[in-house]
Amino acid sequence: MKSPFVDHVVLYLTSGKGGDGVVSWRREKFVDKGGPDGGDGGKGGSIIAKGNAQLWTLLDLKYRKFIKAEDGKNGESGKRKGKSGKNEILEVPLGTVIYDADTQETIGEILEDQQEIIIVEGGKGGLGNWHFRSSTNQTPDFAQKGQPAQEKKVILELKVLADVGLVGFPNAGKSTLLSVLTSAKPEIADYPFTTLVPNLGIVKYKDFQSFAIADIPGIIEGAHEGKGLGFQFLRHIERNAVLLFLIPANSDNPLKELQILKNELHQYNQALDFKASLVAISKCDLIGNQDIKKLKKLFPDAVFISAVTQQNIEELKDRLWQLLN
Ligand SMILES: Nc1nc2c(ncn2[C@@H]2O[C@H](COP(=O)(O)OP(=O)(O)OP(=O)(O)O)[C@@H](O)[C@H]2O)c(=O)[nH]1
Ligand SMILES: [Mg+2]
Structure with a gap:
């Protein structure tokens, strides 16, 4: 008989990349190139472990070996910021310990209901060109790229908490x-x-x-x-x-x-x-x-x-x- 109890899973996690900042110019009558108005990229989604006192096993995660959070969207003209990528929340039972599979280091331990631990952080969005305007450069035609996604192989291990x-x-x-x-x-x-x-x-x-x-x-x-x-x-x-x-x-x-x-x-x-x-x-x-x-x-x-x-x-x-x- 196969036990439904799962107390050890290996996951491959990828955070969302940050959206790029963009280069864009304000449209104005009679002006060829208005001021810079390229918006910032949105933040990439993070992957977060969250305690759930109702759970007793890691079974739900067993079938989700590869998990990726959403990328942040690129910025837009009119200084509009790109949308942030959605976080991925991994609900885990209390007593779950999270290890980095490559370094064997402990990333954290979920001990309370609703407690959250960020396992891989989403990339920051890049800044749009309007941020780079200065007294010496009124028309910066560059913007920052979003930070890349991060990958991490982790082990989640459940230990029952009892006196x-x-x-x-x-x-x-x-x-x-x-x-x-x-x-x-x-x-x-x-x-x-x-x-x-x-x-x-x-x-x-x-x-x-x-x-x-x-x-x-x-x-x-x-x-x-x-x-x-x-x-x-x-x-x-x-x-x-x-x-x-x-x-x-x-x-x-x-x-x-x-x-x-x-x-x-x-x-x-x-x-x-x-x-x-x-x-x-x-x-x-x-x-x-x-x-x-x-x-x-x-x-x-x-x-x-x-x-x-x-x-x-x-x-x-x-x-x-x-x-x-
Ligand atoms: N007479 C008597 N029988 C007992 C007592 N405690 C348990 N038993 C019996 O011993 C048997 C095994 O009991 P369980 O409680 O299932 O044993 P367990 O240690 O949990 O066993 P596993 O789950 O298989 O490891 C059952 O038939 C129980 O009724 C006791 O104090 N007196
Ligand atoms: Mg028993």
Whole structure:
């Protein structure tokens, strides 16, 4: 199945060229050549990224590989300015980072609704000949050309913005936990890779506080090399302030499971080792008290939860809140 989630696009952008200024003369009776009245060229269109909180993927841009903004029109006689070229607005989800594909430099990052970043600026229009009139030259017969268009190859990359990122094997109960902590309604099922696209939810905490939590597709051994749904989703984790590792209580080898998860993150980006994190043992309703005791020895700092019975869900919120603040 092909996921509709697109979090990486390469675009070839061309701004509009500036319109040329023109050489023209005022028409007057009995005068062969009136004063200069050539207008300025219009500005070329720019290509601008704009934040849209309603969008969750870069899908719309995937099919627009080559984007060109309109050129500015040339100036006209009577000092009339040429029309500016229309800007091209690329609507992107919050958390979109824009890179120059050739230099790898970051051009900017869209973090707010309606925020705008000019990616390629349209060329300035040239000045018409009337600008060049002076005491020594009353009849300048030259005008300025508009600035040329600019081309840029850019990469747009989406990183989910969430305070807490849920990290776990497929089927660990990540989506179920999200549905218990927030009003999000992700798909939940008893098979791996139910979640194909990240889900975001807001956890209400105490009276008026809240934090965002992201449920991403399950991670398996080899994810950093592209196994499973691949490392495209590890990227999202980079933007989470706190990582919540979810290990099911009925796992065959819970310690190994945590170690594999941590290793995948480490292989992907070693900086992730230093991120604040918490371990939650999920599905605790599936095992008896004896087994819980054993697990507590293995994971002394973990929170033992069950999304089904809601056991320790409040404690989990408290612990996450402490880590976030
Ligand atoms: N008994 C019990 N079952 C649970 C609990 N949490 C989740 N499950 C079950 O575990 C299965 C997987 O749950 P999901 O929430 O879809 O797991 P996931 O981690 O989101 O899985 P992927 O999206 O495939 O990565 C479902 O059948 C859930 O009903 C729990 O606390 N107790
Ligand atoms: Mg899921």
